[in-house]
Amino acid sequence: MAADRPEEVVIDIHGLTKRFGEKTVVDHVSLDVRRGEIVGFLGPNGSGKTTTIRMICGLLRPDDGSGTCLGLDILRDADRIKRQVGYMTQRFSYYEDLTIRENLDFVARIYDLKNRAETVKATLQRLGLYERRDQLAGSLSGGWKQRLALAASVMHQPKLLLLDEPTAGVDPQARREFWDEIHDLASDGLTVLVSTHYMDEAERCHRIIYIAYGKIVARGTVAEVIESSGLSTIVVSGKDVGAIAKTVREMPGVEQAAPFGNDLHVVGPDPAALKRAVDAALAETGSDAVAEPGETSLEDVFIRLMQQAQARDRSTNGKAS
Ligand SMILES: Nc1ncnc2c1ncn2[C@@H]1O[C@H](COP(=O)(O)OP(=O)(O)OP(=O)(O)O)[C@@H](O)[C@H]1O
Numbered sequence: 324m325a326a327d328r329p330e331e332v333v334i335d336i337h338g339l340t341k342r343f344g345e346k347t348v349v350d351h352v353s354l355d356v357r358r359g360e361i362v363g364f365l366g367p368n369g370s371g372k373t374t375t376i377r378m379i380c381g382l383l384r385p386d387d388g389s390g391t392c393l394g395l396d397i398l399r400d401a402d403r404i405k406r407q408v409g410y411m412t413q414r415f416s417y418y419e420d421l422t423i424r425e426n427l428d429f430v431a432r433i434y435d436l437k438n439r440a441e442t443v444k445a446t447l448q449r450l451g452l453y454e455r456r457d458q459l460a461g462s463l464s465g466g467w468k469q470r471l472a473l474a475a476s477v478m479h480q481p482k483l484l485l486l487d488e489p490t491a492g493v494d495p496q497a498r499r500e501f502w503d504e505i506h507d508l509a510s511d512g513l514t515v516l517v518s519t520h521y522m523d524e525a526e527r528c529h530r531i532i533y534i535a536y537g538k539i540v541a542r543g544t545v546a547e548v549i550e551s552s553g554l555s556t557i558v559v560s561g562k563d564v565g566a567i568a569k570t571v572r573e574m575p576g577v578e579q580a581a582p583f584g585n586d587l588h589v590v591g592p593d594p595a596a597l598k599r600a601v602d603a604a605l606a607e608t609g610s611d612a613v614a615e616p617g618e619t620s621l622e623d624v625f626i627r628l629m630q631q632a633q634a635r636d637r638s639t640n641g642k643a644s
Pocket residue numbers: 343348366367368369370371372373374375
């Protein structure tokens with residue numbers, strides 16, 4: 324894969340920091356993204372994803388740190404970076420009373436694109452929007468609106484696409500199609516950094532980066548991130564998992580106990596302690612539910628990372644005050 328060649332680094336930032344007033348919302352973030360990669364940027368609300376993305380694409384000046392985006396210096400060449408990346412914001416704005424084609428034509432004028440009519444037509448065809456080109460943007464469903472937003476972000480043929488929660492509120496099929504499109508674009512050499520809260524989307528990325536309280540706390544492939552968490556999971560299946568959940572949550576060695584229908588996922592760092600806890604909870608509740616080792620999910624890992632970051636933040640702020 325092209326992404327394995329180290330010279331093809333598209334984003335390379337070091338120690339990026341941003342403060343708003345007293346609050347450090349991005350705290351010495353370093354990351355690199357290579358050509359053709361799709362990298363997922365995950366983390367709780369307010370953890371600094373959008374702020375980081377805005378600093379990478381030249382929209383926001385960092386207070387500290389340095390780096391390059393598309394080989395350009397993020398401090399010196401912000402204006403050039405802005406024109407060369409595709410950026411799809413959380414709230415993509417378009418003109419509701421213009422058609423899909425007219426909206427894209429408007430964006431093409433902003434970018435001062437040559438051969439505007441042909442470029443708009445090619446983009447409509449590329450993104451499967453051609454049949455709907457005369458439909459008013461305001462009348463589109465959520466999935467088609469996202470597709471229009473994606474079309475507007477890639478029309479000037481950027482080498483890097485920054486997507487900020489591109490599929491929030493979009494149904495599963497439309498999300499799946501959106502992601503198929505992202506993979507098609509990446510296989511043509513486009514590099515993608517995408518923030519999301521959806522686990523299934525994280526699993527469609529080549530790599531993920533998890534940020535909490537402005538600091539990166541995990542990174543790697545999904546398998547690597549799960550493995551490095553050191554968590555074990557036991558799945559308890561039966562009728563009364565709600566009652567078992569309440570009991571087992573209080574047992575030592577249990578970090579999480581989450582019912583999924585008739586299954587209960589019990590998660591903790593020490594497999595032996597976890598088994599003792601589950602056995603004790605089954606005995607205490609008199610349940611005949613069946614307990615078996617299960618796979619730890621990415622969501623389990625993220626919940627743990629978030630809780631750990633929260634605890635660290637509390638203790639740091641506690642000391643400071
Ligand atoms: N212009 C600003 N002025 C002051 N505070 C800001 C500004 N922009 C962002 N923040 C704060 O910085 C923190 C990080 O926000 P950011 O939008 O980067 O988080 P996020 O990870 O993208 O969150 P979400 O998942 O909710 O979109 C938040 O506490 C936010 O309120």
